[in-house]
Amino acid sequence: MTPIATALMGFFILSGTPQAGWASLDVASAPAPVVELPSYTVTMTGYNAVPAQTDSDPFTTASGAYSNPELVAARSRDLADELPFGTVILVVPAEPTNNCGLAHVEESVGLRVIADVMHPRMQNKIDVLFDTDDYVKVGGVTRNAARTLGFCRNVEIVVVGKIDVNKMPKTQEQLVQMMGKELLAMN
Secondary structure (H helix, E strand, C coil), X not given: CCHHHHHHHHHCCCCCCCCCCHHHCCCCCCCCCCCCCCEEXXXXXXXXXXXXXXXXXXXXXXXXXXXXXXXXXXXXXXXXXXXXXXXEEEECCCCCCCCECHHHHHHHHCEEEEEEECCCCCCCXXXXXXXXXXXXXXXXXXXXXXXXXXXXXXEEEEEEEXXXXXXXXXXXXXXXXXXXXXXXXXX
16 A cells, blocks of 8 residues: 555545444544445556547646646546546555556555546546656566556545545645545544
């Protein structure tokens, strides 16, 4: 797990339900309510902000936000209701599969903001934006991080918040701070 994901896990309780009798407890002595965050199992790939992989304006996402390779992810159109623009997701580390290089690029993934959309033929899929200059060496071969990620099936993503894409921070650290404050406000 990346340092960013580890830090976030301190903020988030990913599952659980209140104990029986929760409503009858004295509020002053009651434990903090458990926040159950929505999660989805998707296929995940990577892309770069270049015309061959986007459109004629690769530096502007479908939401109108800047294509920041540190923060942006695209989603397939069928996930529009579950993951509208501005949804902040955390990728849960998964067991490696044949064509999945998530373990090699995990530190570059961190939190992602859904700010772009994929081609209509894609279904139940997340596409993580990587910098064109982000390279990873695996088995003696150096490749772009998007290509190294490959095709990851059955990846769990957790919705950790929502932001205005027009006010998207510039760094992972700023996004982590925003999400920590949002969760604290929920409790």
